Amino acid sequence: MKKNKSSVSFKETVRFALRGFKVWWRENPQILLSVLICGVIDALTPYADIWLLARLIDEIAGGRDPQMIKVYVLALMSTTAILTLLCAGLTRWKNVQLACLWHTQNKVFMEKLLSMDFADMDDGHVQELRSRIWQNTDSGGWGLYKLIYSFDAIIRSVMSIIGALLLTASLFILPVTASDGLKILNHPVFIFLIAAVMFGITFAAPLLAVKAGSYWVKYADENQLGNRLFGFWLGNLGNDRSKALDVRIYRQDILSRNNLKKYNPFIPTSKLAKASKGPMGGYRALSGAVSQVFVGVAYIFVCLKALGGAFGIGSIVQYVSAIIALSGGLSMLIETLGDLRNNTSFLRTVFEFLDLPNKMEKGGTRVSQNSDTGYEIEFRNVSFRYPDQEDYALRNVSMTFHAGQRLAVVGMNGSGKTTFIKLLCRLYDPTEGEILLNGIDIRNYNYHEYMQLFSVVFQDFRLLSFELGQNVAGSMNYDCDKAAQCLRDAGFGIRLDKLPKGLATALYKDFDEKGVAISGGEAQKIALARALYKDAPFIILDEPTAALDPIAEFEVYSRMNQMIGEKSAVFISHRLSSCRFCHDIVVFRRGSLIQRGSHNVLVNDKSGMYYKLWNAQAQYYEVEEE
Template sequence: MQSTKKSFKEIIDVIKISNKSDRMYFPLIILRSLVTASFPFVGIIYGALILDGFINGVGREMIMRLVYQMIILSAILLLSRTILHFFCDQKTNLISLKLNSEISRKTLNLDFEQLESQDMKDKLSKANQGVLFSGGIGSFINSLGYMIENIISFLYALTLIITLFIRVDVETPDTITSLFNSPLIGVGIILLIILSIYMNFRMIQKVNKLDYDIYEENITVNRLFFYLKDSSMDYKISKDIRLFHTDKLLADKIHDTCFRFGSSYGRIATKAGKMTAQGGIWNNIVLYTAYTVIGIKALLGLTSVGNVLLLVGVVTAFNTSIVQIINNITSAATQTKYLALYKQYLDTSTKLYKGTLPVEKRDDGQYEFEFKNVTFHYPNNDDIILNNVSWKIDMGKKLAIVGPNGAGKTTFIKLLCRLYDPTEGEILLNGINIRKYEHKEYMDLMSIVFQDFKLFSSTLKENVKGGLDGNDDQIVHYLDQSGFSERLENLPQGIDTYLYSNFGEKGIEVSGGEAQKIAIARALYKDSPLVILDEPTSALDPLSEYEIYTKFDTLVHNKTAIYISHRMSSCRFCDNIIVFDKGEIVQSGNHEELLSSKEGLYHTMWSAQAKYYNV
C-alpha cells in the first residue's frame, strides 16, 4: 500500500514537472486518449446494428443512414486523432528537450565542491541514464496518455458487456438454455477475466522489477560504456589513440562493458519469457471461453447475430484494455523509479552559503583580501591541504605564489574564489567574511586563468567575451595584448572564426600555447580588480612564459594580481612572494630578500631555473 502511494505521488510529481513546461500538454494527451479510445467502438457498435438490420429486414434507407453515421463519425474521430497526435508528438519532443536541458541547467548551478564529489557524479549519471531508460518525462506523459486511453476503452467495453448479463425470455427452456441464459454466465466470464488480470499483473510486476534491478546493477557499467564510446569518437585524443595503439584497448573495453551489460539482461530474458508466456496462456483461456459462451448463446437463440459481433469485439477490447492498463500501471511505476532519479538530481540543493551583502563598488579597485588561520581538507578526505594559513593580499600589489607541485597553491586560490569554503578559519574582504557577500558580486571581483582552463567549441569572440557585453575592438585589443595577434591576422574570419570542429563548423585547431593566450585575453577582457594566473603558461617554454608574465604585469599595473607557478618567471617583478610547501607558507618576502636566504626553498628553486631567464 505504501509503495502504491509512493508510485502515485511520483506520477503526480512528474505531471507537475510537465505542466511547468507546457500547461496544455497533459489536457491534449487526455483529449487524444478519449478520441483514440472511442474510434474502434464506433465500428463495433454500428457494425452490430447494421448486421442486425440486414438480418431483421430493416429498410435500405435505415441501413444507409447507419452506414453514413458510422462513416461521418469515424471520419471526424480519425481526423481529430490525426491532428491531436501531431500536436502531442510535437509537444512530447519539445518537452523532452526542455526537461533534459534542465539537467544541464542544474549542473551549471551546483557548487563546484558538489560537482567534484563522487556522490554527485553518481547522481548525475543516474539522472541521465534514468531519462535514457524511461524515454524522458515527455515520453512518460505520452505513456500516461495511452493508459488513460485504455481506461476509457475499458469503461466503454464494461458498459457494452452488460448484455452478457441480460436474461432473455424463453418459453419452456431446457437445462442448457437456462444455464446459458443465466446472468451467472456473464459473472463467470468476468471473474475469469479478473483472475487473468491478477496473473498478468503479478507477471508484469516481476518482469519490471527484474528490469529495474538490472538497471541499478549496471549504473557504473553504463557510465563506463558512454565514457568509452565518447572517447573513441573524440578527435582531440585521436592522435594518442593511434600513436599508442589504444584503439584495441578501447575496443576491448567497449566489448567487455557490452558483454557485461548483455549478460545481465540475458539472465532475465528466460525468466521474463516464461512469465510472459504464462500471461499469454491465461489471456487465451479467457478469450476462447468468452467466445465459446457467446457462440453457444447465439446457437440457442439467446442473442442476435449482430450482438454476437458486438460481444466478441467488446470482450476482446475489454480483456485487451485491462491487460494494457495493468501493463501501463506497472510500466509507469517502473518509469517513475527512473524519473525519480532525474527529479532527485533536479531537487539537489546547493550547500555553499551565498550571502546577501552587496560588494562595495570601488573605482580605484582597492579591495583587500585576507586569509586568517585557514585550514582546509577536501570533503571525505582527512588529508590536510592547507594548514593554518594566514596572509593579507595588499591592494594594488603583485603577489607571486610559488612552491613545488602539491604544495597547496591552487587550493589557496580555490578558497579565495569560494569554490570551496575553509574547513577552519576565515577569508575576509575588506575585513568582512567573504561568505556574507552576495556570491555573484563577489565572483565578479576576480578574473582567473586556471592551469586546467578550457576553451569551447565556439567562435574566438565568444571564447573571449563569454557572457559579458563589449565590442569587437576590445576583444582584438586584448588578444593582441596576450600575444595572439600574429595568429589572429591569419584566421579566415578573424574573431568570428570557430575554434575546433565539434559541431560541423569549419573550426581551427590552436596549440596549447595559443589556447593559453586566448584564456589570458579572456581574463583581461573581464577587467576585474583582482587578476589571477594559476600556472596557465605551463605549456610554454620558460622564456615565452617570462615574456607573457612581463607583458601581463604591465597590463594589470593598477590591479591586484596573483601569479601562481612552480616556475619562477613571475617573481622578479612582484611586490611580495609567498612560498608554499606541504600546505604551509614557509617563506615570504620580495625576490631579493628570499634569494638572499640560501638555505630557503625559494633560493633552491630559483637556482635550479635561473639559467632559463638569462640571469
C-alpha cells in the same frame, strides 16, 4: 543503489509520480496536454466504429432495410474519416512535443547543475547521482522520461475501459431465450464465475509482465555500469579529439573493449540477458499466453450467448471487440501502475539530485559598499578539507593580500596552490578559519557580486564552439574593439588578423563547418584575453603560459604589467622565472604556507624551499664550462 532495491509503497509511488508530473507541467505543459487529448480521442475512436459496424451487420443480417443500411454506411464512413483526420492532427501535435522530451529533461538537469554550489558540483556523490540518472534513462527510459509514456498509457487504458464498459454492459444482462440447454448462461452464479475468470485472467497477465519488468530494477547497478562503458566506447572514445592520439598509440580501444566484455549488459552472459532467457522471459511469455486464454474465453462466451438468441450476429462483433478491448485496457492500466512502482526507485535518484540544497551561505552585503579605498583580502587561519577526505588540502594559512599587489603562488604538485585559489574565489568555503574582504567575512557578501571581483584562467579552462568574440566576452553581444584589443594584448593579434571572419570566426567545427582549429597555446591566449575582457579588480592566472612556447611566454610576461594595470594579480606557475616581476611570493608545501617574500629575498635563503625549486629549474639553463 540500495534504495533502488528496497520496497516501494503505493503512497510513495503516487507522491513521486505527482512530483514528476509537476516538473513536466512546469517545463512544458503542452507535453502533458497533447498526450492527454490525443490519448482520449485515440482510445475512444475505435468504439464509434465498433458500434456503427455492429448496427450495420445487424441490419444486413436482419431487417435489410436499404435506407437504414445506407445511413449506417454513410455514418460509418464519415465518422471514420473525421476521427482519422482529427487523430492525425492531434498525433502530429503530440509527436512534436515528444520530440522535445529528451531536450526538456536535459534542461531540467542542466539548470540544476548550473545553479548548484561548485562544491556540490565537484562532489563525487553528486557526479555519481548525475551519472546514474543518465544511465537509467539510456538503458530503460526510466525516471522522468518514463512518466510521460506512463501517463499516455494511463489515459489510453482508462478511456478504453470506459468505452468498453459502455459497449459490454448489456452482454451480461441480455438473456438467452432460444435454447433450454444454454439458459444456464442466464444464471447469476454462472455470470459471476465467467466475469471472475475474465477479470482474474485480465489481472494475471499484467502482473506477470510487471514481475518481468522488475528485473530491470534488480540489475540496475550492472546495467548502469555496462551502459556507461558502452557509451564511452562507442561515443566518447571515438568522438573526443583529445583522446584520438593516445587511443591509437596505446590501443586504448582494445582495453575499453575488454572491459566492455566484462561488464556489458547487452551480451548473452550478462545477468540481465540470463534473466531474459530465464525467469524474466518466462514471466513475459506467460503473460502473453494468459492474455490469449482470455481471448478464447471471451469468444466462447459471446458466441454461446449469440447461439442462445441473446443478440444478433452484429452484436458478436461489438461484444467480442469491446470485451477484448476492456481486458486490454485493464491489463495496460495494471502493467502501467506496476511500471510506475518500478520507476519510483529511479525517481528517488532523480529527486535526490534535484533536491540537493545549496549549503554555501549567501550574504546580503553589497561589495560596492566596501570598495572606496580598494580591496584587501585576508586569509585568517584558514584550513580546508575536501568532502569525504581525511587529509587537509590547506592547513592554518594566514596571509594578507593588498590592492594592486602582484602575488606569485608556488609549490610542488599537490601542495595546495589551486585549492588556495578556489577558496579565494569562493568556489569552496573554508573548513576552518575565515577569509575577509576589507575586514568582512566573504560569506556575508552578496555571492554573485563577490564572484564578479575575479577574472580567472584555470589550468583546465574550456572554450566553446562559438564565435571567437563570444568566447572572449562570454556573451552574444560584445564590444568588438575591446575584444580585439584584449586578444592582441594576450598575444593572439597575428592569428586574429588571419582569421577569415575575424571575431565572428567560429572556434572548432562542432556547429560551423567553416570553424577553425586552434592549438593549445592559442587557446591559452584566448582564455587570457577572456580574463582581460571581464576587467575585474582581481586577475588570477593558474599556469597561464603552460601551453606557450618560450618566445610567446616571454612576450606575454613582458606585457603583463601593461595588461594588468592597477589590478591585483595572483599567479600560479611552475616556471619560477614568471615570479620575478611579482611583488610578493608565497610558497606552499603539503597544504601549508611555509615561505613568503620577494624573489630576491627567497632565492638567497638557501635553506628554503623556493631556493631548491629555483635551482632545480635553473640548472637546466646554465651553460657548462668546457
